[in-house]
Amino acid sequence: MTEREQELIRLAEEEVEKNKDIVERDPYRLRYHLMPPVGLLNDPNGFIQWNGTYHLFYQWMPFKTGHGAKFWGHYSSEDLVNWKHDPIALAPSEWFEKNGCYSGSAVEHDGKMILFYTGNVKDTDGNRKTYQCMAVSIDGVTFDKKGPVVELPEGYTAHFRDPKVWKKDSEWYMVVGAQSEDMTGKVALLKSSDLTEWQHLGAIAGSGMNGLGDFGYMWECPDLFELDGVDVLVASPQGLKAEGMKYQNVYQAGYFIGKLDYGKASFEHGDFVELDRGFEFYAPQTTLDEKGRRLMVGWMGVPEQNEDKHPTISHKWIHALTLPRELHWVDGKLLQVPVEELANLRKTALVTVNHMQLSNEKEEVFFEEKSAAFEMILSFKKDVASFELEMNNTVRLTYDASVSVFSLYRKSFVTGEWETRRCSLQTLTELRAYVDTSSVEVFLNGGEEVFTARIFPDGPDAAGVTMSGVGTVSEMKVWEI
Structure with missing residues (x-):
């Protein structure tokens, strides 16, 4: 850990301690949902069960209730009910992430927990660069940053982020939320045999693809997994227009059912379906646990949707995560069921x-x-x-x-x-x-x-x-x- 990272973590910890009383006095503080100890929480990150323990990281801005150079906060649990707040996992300390350790995922490999995340970099004029980065842990608490493993492929703007990684047979795959150079939202697919050298296979879904018309200018936080015999692509498109009862929030989160052809790097799919019909749900992430369950957690918030008006801001915090949900594909419907462990609440x-x-x-x-x-x-x-x-x-x-x-x-x-x-x-x-x-x-x-x-x-x-x-x-x- 560099001196700069140690300093940022120290400053964040001081912010938590300094504001502890005012945060805890808030009558709107939640009793059984995960929240930031201070500041702003957004996307769930790195959701994984590793060595029998569930780990759930989150995007975190400790110094204000607005967005900025994000950290990765960290919770862990043995039972999905009782959560421990662990030390900060990532702080935006290095040149490749100096404006934020943005969202990503976690995998297990050779007994280690490996994080993939987006390093966000902006110059003095606000021009953005983006890197997909890796960090490795042998204890699930401290992380050794390995730096960028994916630089921006041709054909995309610098809005290229939120890597979700999984293994299929002997190969590793990564989907990344993206914006193509024609300013339309896409999901990019990459492939690796060793987690460090990645080959860009192309966009597999997005606006103007697979029978979709105009479908947003950016797709965030993709997640692709097999569920009960079908492949599910989860994504959070930005730029959809309200349509009847659909797409009523500023940005949406939903899924496509289809089949990923790994050889051809193509994904045939059906219609987009919103995952949650309420006011606050975005950027969900799933994991496969040791019981074989596909579990999902979402951010109980939406970017740029009256975030500055939440009444908790006066108590120096904002936003929370949803309860964990188990997913099933039954009779042509994606079902979300509260995990059975919640009965222990x-x-x-x-x-x-x-x-x-x-x-x-x-x-x-x-x-x-x-x-x-x-x-x-x-x-x-x-x-x-x-x-x-x-x-x-x-x-x-x-x-x-x-x-x-x-x-x-x-x-x-x-x-x-x-x-x-x-x-x-x-x-x-x-x-x-x-x-x-x-x-x-x-x-x-x-x-x-x-x-x-x-x-x-x-x-x-x-x-x-x-x-x-x-x-x-x-x-x-x-x-x-």
Whole structure:
């Protein structure tokens, strides 16, 4: 570790300590989601289970609640529930990363954990250079930087970042989010036999390719993996225009289902499908764990989407990561299910009801103790014609069977007015919600659709849940967590 890196890490640690009290006094501090100890958090990075321990890194700006020269913060866990905040993994100290250690991934090789990340460099005029860099660890805590292993291939602008690496047979592959010289978003594929010498095979997906028309000017944070017999390409395109209920956020995150031809370096795929229909979800990353599960974590935020208006900024921090989700491909649908270990978060059973007939009169779901953090599971009979659930005077979940639409409303933290995100849903059979002090994650019909949002209730007096509708709730369970 160079003196410059040691100095940057020391300064970041001092920033954490200096602001510890004001950060921890924030009533919107989350109880069971991963957050920065101070400053700004964005993309999850380097998600891996290594030697039995889960490691989850994140983009981190410790010195302000805006973006800048990012560090890699680091959490680890034995069980995906109890997380330890580890020492800083990467600081932007060297010439090839001086303006940020940007997003990337982790692999295991020869017993070592190897990180790949983008080194961001800008000159005094703001001109950008970009390098895909490598760092190696033998203990999972300290990382030895090896410098750039990929320089910018021909045909792309310097917006070439976020390497995701995996092994197929005896070869290593890397996808990189990119912008081609014609200013359209792309995903580039590279190949290596030794992780240090990389061959650029070309773009495999992007705007204007594989039957797509105009589809954005930059694709960030790609991830490509095999799942239940299909290949899945996850990407976060920038520059999509809103289209009905789709693409309502400033930037989107979603997936394509297809088949990667490794020999021809081509990827035939279907339509783009958003992964999450809520207000805050971007730059997800997956890993394959030792149980053979494909797990995913996303950033509970969106770049340039009222980031400067979050109320947590007054307490010197902003943004969080989603809960870990297990992915399945079933009957032509990508399902996202909260990992089973999250059941260990449950403390007190607040409500257990085996049958409830809904009415158009709002009924309060009675909690013996009002809780700002809980898990709720509702199972419905097929007779549900309408449903409304309001939480904390801040969030409303509604379903209207006559138009097959599910909606999430929240009170805007910018204007205080109600705003909404929607999706088509033929039937409502199950609703599972994880509510934290300032977030909600809603899973519908076994993960067929998901809504994630930050929420900022007015205070403890706002705690409470009411339900109304037409139809039958066959079971309701609520736990404090």
